Amino acid sequence: MYVAVKGGERAIENAHAWLAEERRGDTGVAELDIAQIREQLSLSVNRVMAEGSLYDQDLAALAIKQARGDLIEAIFLIRAYRTTLPRFGCSEAVDTGAMACDRRISATFKDVPGGQVLGPTFDYTHRLLDFKLAADGEVPPAPEREATTAPVPHVTGFLNREGLIEEAPQDDTPPPDLTREPLEMPAERPLRLQALTRADEGFTLSLAYSTQRGYGRNHAFVGELRIGTVPVEMEIPELGFAIEIGEISLTECETVNQFTGSKSEPPQFTRGYGLVFGQTERKAISMALVDRALRWKELGEDDAGAPAQDAEFVLYHCDNIQATGFLEHIKLPHYVDFQSELELVRKLRREAGADQSHAGGTS
Amino acid sequence: MEDTIDTNAERKCWMGLLAKAPEGRAAALLDAALTRPGFTWLRAPEIGSVMVRGRAGGTGAPFNLGEMTVTRCALKLSGGAVGHAYIQGRRKACAEAAALIDALMQTHAGADLRASVLEPLAAEQAAAKQARAAKAAATKVDFFTMVRGED
Known part of the structure; x- marks a missing residue:
């Protein structure tokens, strides 16, 4: 009813x-x-x-x-x-090799060509509260040094030369889009990457951490982490050629993972990939670890039964808007549902004679 | 045919500059250079999105990374030149200025506008990029090996 x-x-x-x-809070505060x-x-x-x-x-x-x-x-x-915006089209795939890098580090190669560029990082700060920030906002200008704006090569390219790392050959298959068709299993890597790049940071971080602690361990090193801007190009139908329509900032993480080989693949390093809008390195590193864990099947690894290897578990639970929508709806009025549950419990208790024992004061 | 390709390459270049120009900058340079001519809209400024793609591993299969907001419009000058704009963000006035510049660049006003609008925009964007690169370069690690004290 x-x-x-x-x-x-x-x-x-x-x-x-x-x-x-x-x-608005206290109107006495700006x-x-x-x-x-x-x-x-x-x-x-x-x-x-x-x-x-x-x-x-x-x-x-x-x-x-x-x-x-x-x-x-x-x-x-x-x-x-x-969802209210008309979509004008899709961009060409961004070229992260041409990124103007604010930050670019490798944990695997100390002397990487292009150097270890720290950028505006929290790393190496002492994590002590800075009470000066509560006082005045004056900041001295950051030091500068002579620089070229030439693109910096990807670190994985150096390992590729020796054939020690799996390649990522170019492929131009149009990718599926989970904003247009519902996410269905089995999900190929492009669909998984789309889900992961918009996934909740906390959930992705925890899953990535679980792989490091042994649940689907894959021995990841950060081969390269880069943060910077790339131009976005799109083919304009009315012009018949592609133009740059803007510039976005991205964080890219490539992990280099130990791999002893499998039935189908030789011993070599394998890769996990993270690419996220903005300066978002915790998320990009997490994404790369989870991406790598989800690739167990194509690399012929064993299913260790770890949560991070389970595409269905990961992809159906990583979206915080889906999750919060379902979670928070249970606080909205469920009076009628609950009324029927209440009737049922009362009926069951009557049948079990529970009301009498309660009346007897057992506890 | 070669001419078309060259023209396209130049046009591609200036449309890219206009798309990346900071809020209001292209309009300010345009208005400083000349009085805006009359035009008719072929497509009034419209805000929408473009799905940005990346590639797995940086070079492999493409995937959908997420959308960005884009404003586009198209207009026609009384002389017949057609200007288009596709620019990042929700910026109808900027899109109008960009499409006007695109159209005017195809007329005899092009040479003037190159000097008064495109070159300053290019110089400003290059300077901004250079300043960021210089700050990044200052954070580059200069490794040195400590002398080991064993022998």
Whole structure:
């Protein structure tokens, strides 16, 4: 039986009004504007763009403001907005080899051509609270050194020369798109990579960590991590040629994984791949580890039964908007469902004579 | 045919510059250079998205990385030249300026605009890129080996 319940309108309106007031906080404190969030909380903005799956810094900053800093709520807002946009087309695949790198490090080759470029990293900071930031905002300009803007070669290219690492030969099969067709198993690697790049950072991090602790271990090293900007090119039908339509910042991680060979593959290093919008290196490294774990079948490895090897488990649980939607809906009114459960439990208790024993005071 | 290819290569270059120009910059340079001519819209400015692709392993099979916002428009000058714009972000006024510049570059105003709009834009973008590269270069590690004290 369905029973319509009304009467919540005023309560809902008033709740929204109070939400707006709480969002603003103490009016004696200056209000944040979108540009401040974009410029000064840029790593939050990057996470919202990556998991919201829409590259637009101002929109991500607006979503963070509206969501009172709740990043999953902000990602939800971006995902919802994204569905309202007409899609003009697909870009050419970005060339990360041509990236203008802010940061580029390799944990496997100390003397890599192009050098170890640390970039604006938290690594090697002491993780001590800096009370100067609570006082004044003056920052001395960062030092500069003579530089070329020539592209920096990918580290895996050096191992490729010796045939010690699996190749990633170019292939131009149009990829599936999980925003257009539902995600179905078995999921090929391009579909898995799309799901992982927009996956929840925490979930991806935990799965990646589980592989390091032994659940589907694959001995990953960071062959290369690079952060920087790449141009985005798209073929314009009315022009008949491709043009650059913009420039985005990306984080790319290539892992080099120990591999002793299998029935189908020779002993060589194998690779995991992470590519994520913005400066998002924890996520990109996590993505690469999980990508590598999910490749067990094509590399002829054993299924260790580890969660990170289970594509269905990983891909159906990695999206924080799907997860939060289903999780949070259970707090919404379920009065009628619960009423029938209540009736059932009462009936079962009557049949079992439980009411009498309860009346007898057993506990 | 060769001419077409050359023209396309130049046009590709300036459209790329305009797409990456900071908010309002192309419009400011355009308005400083000349009075905007009249035009008719072939496609009024429209905001949408483009799905950006990457490749597995950097070089392998393509996959969908996520979308970016893009504004596009097309217009026609009274002389017949058609200008297009596809630019990053939600920027209708910038798209209009970019399409106007694209159209004007195909007219006799092209040479002037190259000097007053495209060259400054290119120089500014190159300088911004160079400044970032210089900061990155300053964070490059210079390894040196400590002398070992065993013998």
